[in-house]
Amino acid sequence: MIKAPKGGKVVVKLTVNGIARDVESSPLTSLLHILREEVGLTSPKAGCQQGGCGACTVLVDGEPRRSCVLAVGGIDGSAVTTVEGLAPDGLLSPIQAAFYERYASQCGFCTPGFVVAGHALLARNPEPSREEILGALAGHMCRCTGYVKIVDAVEAAARGEVGEERVFPESRPEEPEVLVPGSPA
């Protein structure tokens, strides 16, 4: 029996993006809070904190889960993967490259959740039908794109129709000069 007394903390062992971490927390704290505030990974977002929008989705032992409603005490020993862990050597995963190339993102707030869910879908079903993609992503909310380009991007990733994009691209001479590279945020 693991016990945390009133207001107390326990040590929860997690592997986050391949790095083993001992997290001190109340077992009742959400994984979302732990990732954002303790581990410092801000890609999963607090869109609703009700498990309803999918912006907080991360992989727990390879399965996509709503981190905002997941009490961290229940996943002691688990491996957690966020978007930051999908391109560890700087090369975008196919799903990330597809989203980038096919404009499946506008404001970007829902994108980490969609990317993680899409990544997990392709891991368990490498050739999904459009119906299956819609089913897998049904719980994710996007208010900007109208979803079509998102589904197109997942299809493209499944077919391998993506380029080799790096997280920090080298500039190529034939590209138009961009006056203000990088995100202004």
Place this chain on the structure above:
Amino acid sequence: MKAVGARLPRYDGLGHVTGRTAYVDDVRVAGMLWTKALRSPHHFAAVRSVDTRKAEELAGVHAAVTHADVPKNLYGHLEALGVPADEPLLADGEVRYKGQPIAAVAAEDEATALAALDLIEVEYEEREPFFDVRKAFDPDAPRIHPWGPVYPHFGPHDHRRIRKGDVAAAFDRADLVVQGVYRPTAIEHCPVEPQTGLAVPEVHGRLTIYSCTQAMYFSMGVVAAHLEWPLNKLKFVGGTVGGGFGGKVDTATETICALLAIKSQRPVKWRWTREEEFLASSTRAPWHMEIADAVTSDGWIIGRRMLTLHDAGAYTRFSSYGLTKHSFHHTGAYTIPNLDFNGYVVYTNRVPTTAMRGFGVTSISFATEMQMNRIAKVLDLDPWEVRLKNANRVGDTSANWVALSDPSTVPVVQAAAKRVGVELKPEFRLMTKDRRSGDLLPDHLVEQLVSTDGGES
């Protein structure tokens, strides 16, 4: 200009797909406190007293603010345009919508902030709320705004008026009058990123405010106005907004964060919950539109009488501006020469309404298009042809006499017909947006044309 015509990736695309794009909630500042606001549980009530002392004594709470802490509590979003102030930042003496903020606390964590709210003592005296804009002019309608049932500052009038041509004559001449009432309801912007603000006290008394606003300079002005600070004491950091759609122009978090940051001398963040978004964030307004069109049996709309009641909710915000835009567009994409439009901004105990995608105009687009279908049905005419006939053309003027130099109604309607496989008769397929002449220039459209000698923009 090497970028024109090139297919460029979004400059923020890599940030989005790698989780690197930073939104306000992702900014990390040491010592940050979390905010929660006490919101009115009543649609309409007097607030006899607010006491935050017990909340302030709770361990972990660093500051609480009420209206008494706001140097200039009453503000109007359009004050810079001469519209008087009518909205308190924090409620003072009364609350006029469910969810209206009364007090706010900053604490070490969200749980403590929530516990602090329970310790704030408020005495309410509930009043009968008012929600039906159609009853605004009833003598026994409750008065919820000191200015009266409607916004009174459209010049000398309490409504926006458009008068053009001779609408009485048009209705006399008409073969038929076609009427419709259109009532689109409120819509939530519901961006996936909730309203979030972070205020950081700097040395020398300045504040850095990380804001999700869509309108950074505007919000900076709002905060400066409430604090009665010069603009150069503020540094606003904007950036990527996680969806706004018009709802993030209301400066919803910044000022309260600023006040708490000043009081606590700690960085203060306020991240709304999804419940707060649905309860208290501004919406697109509900509209009530009554249209009566004087039409000829061959499908000309020769006159329009229209009444619009715009539900502003409890405070004015941008509603007068939205209604004015709406009035300018009240003939839709069509040329109607004789007009009598009256539009009212009506106060109700709903959450205040604001801009959303096509502010003021989406309502009239919807109503006009439904009305065009209705006219076609009543006259037993083809709805595509009725549209093409009455479509804006070069040299026509809008409801408010703006000369139209390049209206796209005709090519768009034709393209839409083609897209859905509707075969237009040759006469209509060959129509253009060129200046009216011949059959397309009946007598009743002559006067509204802009003059050909140098009249076009």
Place this chain on the structure above:
Amino acid sequence: MTTMAHEAEVLVPLSREEAIEAFGDGREVTVFAGGTILMPEIALGRLRPRRALLLAHAGLGDIRRSGGTFSIGAAVSVARIAEEAPEPLAALARHVGDYEIRGQATIGGNLCAPAGPSSPRGDLQAALLALGARVHSAGAGGERVDPVDDFLAAGGEGRLVLEVVVEEPVRASAQALARPHTHAYTALAVACAETAAGLRIAVAGAGPRARRCPSVEQAVANGASAADAAARVLDDVELQDDALASGWYRGKMLPLLVDRALASLSAGGDR
């Protein structure tokens, strides 16, 4: 003065026995299985448990099958129910949330779900009623087995659900209103099952908890047509307005759902 609003003592039992011991008589204990219903309430400050029991590691996550008898642990995910449980349980499980929520939500949580602040919850209860499930629970007075009808009628207070046992039915069917989005709970669901004990019909979304439809069962037993039997369902329910649907709408749709479920049953049931 306290510093934390929800100063819960949190217990994470690592076995069935530890879970029973930690639960005790259940007084002031809040049980967390998947967390999909309770965690949002905590985030909003509406639920501040004194003692929280997290069941994720308590060994209650197995489905044991012996012939046609399924013993389903309380912490079995709704996703596994959708794949492995008999109808009509599997059908209603497929109708819960989305892939991610189903992977996290549990049958125990669904069985014990009270009505929400603005919508019904616990639509698997209808399937469990239709199947005549038996609920194994622990609490004051020790372990015991209750028919799910009694368990639901008592409200589940003071009981820790350990397993739910169901028999594979001869035939079963389920019908539910389409949801506007996966984050919405099901406004109305109907489950029918024919077991050795006879025909049982239950509805979720027409009252704070799911309930049997004895008037419909009686009508069918008396030889009424599906449509006539279905019409009797309004005698068995109290319809309410909520955020998902009005009582009026439910009143219009419920007989239709029952009719379809009965018709499907006659045609051999859902597979």
